[in-house]
Amino acid sequence: MAAQQWTDETARLSDLGDRDALLxxxxxxxxxxxxxxxxSRISDSExxxxxxxxxxxxxxxGDWSGAVISAAQGYTAAASSGGGFGWVFLxxxxxxxxxxxxxxxxxxxxxxxxxxxxxASSAPAGPAAxxxxxxxxxxxxxxxxxxDDLRAGERELGLAVAxxxxxxxxxxxxxxxxxxxxxxxxxxxxxxxxxxxxxxEATRRETLxxxxxxxxxxxxxxxxxxxxxxxxxxxxxxxxxxxxxxxxRRSVVEASLVAAEATVRQxxxxxxxxxxxxxxxxxxxxxxRLSFAASALSKAREALAAGETGxxxxxxxDTNAGVPSGGVPIAGVPSGGVPxxxxxxxxxxxxxxxxxALAVRAAEQAVDQADQLVVAVGRAAAxxxxxxxxxxxxxxxxxxxxxxxxxxxxxxTGAVAGxxxxxxxxxxxxxxxxxxxxxxxxxxxxxVARLQGADAVLDAALAEARDVAERLAHDRxxxxxxLPVARAEVAATNDFITTRxxxxxxxxxxxxxxxxxxxxxxxxxxxxxxxxALAEARQARQLAARAGQEANLDVxxxxxxxxxxxxxxxxxxxxxxxxxAGAVLGGxxxxxxxxxxxxxxxxxxxxxxxxxxxxxxxxxxxxxxxRF
Numbered sequence: 001m002a003a004q005q006w007t008d009e010t011a012r013l014s015d016l017g018d019r020d021a022l023l024x025x026x027x028x029x030x031x032x033x034x035x036x037x038x039x040s041r042i043s044d045s046e047x048x049x050x051x052x053x054x055x056x057x058x059x060x061x062g063d064w065s066g067a068v069i070s071a072a073q074g075y076t077a078a079a080s081s082g083g084g085f086g087w088v089f090l091x092x093x094x095x096x097x098x099x100x101x102x103x104x105x106x107x108x109x110x111x112x113x114x115x116x117x118x119x120a121s122s123a124p125a126g127p128a129a130x131x132x133x134x135x136x137x138x139x140x141x142x143x144x145x146x147x148d149d150l151r152a153g154e155r156e157l158g159l160a161v162a163x164x165x166x167x168x169x170x171x172x173x174x175x176x177x178x179x180x181x182x183x184x185x186x187x188x189x190x191x192x193x194x195x196x197x198x199x200x201e202a203t204r205r206e207t208l209x210x211x212x213x214x215x216x217x218x219x220x221x222x223x224x225x226x227x228x229x230x231x232x233x234x235x236x237x238x239x240x241x242x243x244x245x246x247x248x249r250r251s252v253v254e255a256s257l258v259a260a261e262a263t264v265r266q267x268x269x270x271x272x273x274x275x276x277x278x279x280x281x282x283x284x285x286x287x288x289r290l291s292f293a294a295s296a297l298s299k300a301r302e303a304l305a306a307g308e309t310g311x312x313x314x315x316x317x318d319t320n321a322g323v324p325s326g327g328v329p330i331a332g333v334p335s336g337g338v339p340x341x342x343x344x345x346x347x348x349x350x351x352x353x354x355x356x357a358l359a360v361r362a363a364e365q366a367v368d369q370a371d372q373l374v375v376a377v378g379r380a381a382a383x384x385x386x387x388x389x390x391x392x393x394x395x396x397x398x399x400x401x402x403x404x405x406x407x408x409x410x411x412x413t414g415a416v417a418g419x420x421x422x423x424x425x426x427x428x429x430x431x432x433x434x435x436x437x438x439x440x441x442x443x444x445x446x447x448v449a450r451l452q453g454a455d456a457v458l459d460a461a462l463a464e465a466r467d468v469a470e471r472l473a474h475d476r477x478x479x480x481x482x483l484p485v486a487r488a489e490v491a492a493t494n495d496f497i498t499t500r501x502x503x504x505x506x507x508x509x510x511x512x513x514x515x516x517x518x519x520x521x522x523x524x525x526x527x528x529x530x531x532x533a534l535a536e537a538r539q540a541r542q543l544a545a546r547a548g549q550e551a552n553l554d555v556x557x558x559x560x561x562x563x564x565x566x567x568x569x570x571x572x573x574x575x576x577x578x579x580x581a582g583a584v585l586g587g588x589x590x591x592x593x594x595x596x597x598x599x600x601x602x603x604x605x606x607x608x609x610x611x612x613x614x615x616x617x618x619x620x621x622x623x624x625x626x627r628f
Contacts, residue, residue, distance in 0.1 A: 296366065405461065
């Protein structure tokens with residue numbers, strides 16, 4: 001084997017990590033048998049001794065330079081014992097070969113190491129996992145958007161049911177209910193993130209990921225039915241007819257405002273508290289929604305008229321598609337256009353009928369919200385006197401329980417310490433509520449909450465002194481008082497959030513969702529387990545009250561929706577400024593949109609359907625992470 005062959009073989013074995021084979025090549029006579037005459041070779045036994053005693057220990061330690069030095073010293077000693085110049089020459093040649101191999105190997109390894117380092121540094125890094133803050137923002141944004149989609153879809157589905165019947169709309173109802181359950185579960189998970197003690201980071205990340213998955217499922221399900229729902233309603237095809245129907249409804253709601261305004265004045269003069277605050281501005285906001293609806297219907301008729309005359313609309317196959325009648329190209333639309341895809345001057349694909357359908361749907365949402373605002377006033381007018389009656393009934397209930405508690409103490413049938421404390425708490429609640437109800441403008445809802453807390457403590461303390469039948473009758477009696485109050489609280493908060501959803505964040509929505517869940521459980525158990533139903537109803541009422549407070553804070557902090565609408569003279573996009581702000585607050589318009597591109601969408605569907613109902617890329621949904 002020539003010197004270069006020996007070096008190459010050594011390098012190959014070194015790269016393979018085969019030290020035994022490497023050592024055999026380095027020290028066996030086969031490494032140089034073809035380079036030297038037979039009479040110049042060291043004996044096999046001498047080679048074996050050098051390998052075992054001088055080379056192997058150094059190689060075992062990974063000491064290449066030590067192995068070379070040991071090999072040179074061993075070969076020199078072996079050659080010296082032979083006593084010839086040929087031996088010395090042979091040893092020198094072997095040492096040179098080993099040194100060359102060692103240097104070559106070191107250089108090759110250094111080059112390979114540098115190459116691997118460069119490759120590692122230049123390799124593209126994988127996508128970083130989203131931070132906890134990013135996941136939180138994404139989850140909150142999805143919850144808000146899906147909750148808005150469900151609220152809008154539910155209202156429009158109600159219109160479709162009235163028009164086409166329950167059987168024709170059954171698939172949409174089933175899809176909506178399933179999606180609502182998924183979003184309710186997502187809201188429940190959202191609530192767990194605020195519990196004490198707070199979950200650790202790994203649990204929070206897992207919970208947020210699950211929330212996002214649930215929202216995606218609900219979103220996809222709504223989108224899957226959206227086009228079929230739109231075909232059923234056919235707002236584009238019957239835009240003129242729908243506009244006339246909505247205008248008629250608008251007139252009816254507008255006529256009810258006088259009575260609603262008188263009712264609000266009466267409520268404000270007779271009661272105080274959150275239930276009154278929630279509806280105090282309802283008439284004013286209803287007027288804003290109706291004003292917006294009138295403007296939107298006017299826009300719809302203008303778009304239909306323009307479509308009939310061809311003004312501002314692209315005809316099928318027009319080579320100047322994307323250029324309105326004024327001759328100015330619309331930004332983002334190629335001059336070649338898309339055959340059959342009309343585009344109005346407002347930037348809405350589909351032409352005048354598509355523009356009219358968007359305006360009609362926005363007007364429909366506005367009239368629906370105005371009606372909901374008026375209905376909420378009437379509900380408050382019924383609920384507040386009912387709450388006062390419930391407070392009076394609870395006063396009588398607690399008075400009787402205090403007397404029963406005292407009798408149980410005298411008879412020795414109750415736990416003395418707990419019952420005594422409960423009696424004292426009941427007496428204090430009666431005194432405080434009595435004073436609160438005696439003022440000119442009482443808050444009966446708050447009075448009921450205070451009395452229910454004292455009553456619950458007395459119930460628990462008296463449980464041992466009552467037999468099963470007595471406890472059951474007592475729970476049924478309390479549930480009959482509690483359920484209507486809980487329903488009223490939940491309904492009032494739901495109306496408030498629906499008609500102001502452009503400002504309400506995920507916290508209030510999550511709390512309301514939990515209130516709805518507890519109320520549903522209470523109603524399902526009312527006949528079979530009144531004690532559990534009573535506890536669930538109380539929880540629903542408390543959560544609804546908290547959600548209402550959170551939502552009211554969100555609205556008070558709301559900045560009005562921003563600008564960006566053309567129009568001038570204080571009339572954004574052709575709308576009255578007050579009507580515009582009300583439509584943004586109600587979630588009908590996007591606060592940062594432009595022209596009809598600010599339609600918020602509404603209708604039945606999720607994010608994938610929103611582009612058809614905004615005239616653009618999905619409206620001006622709030623961010624905080626956005627959609628994916």
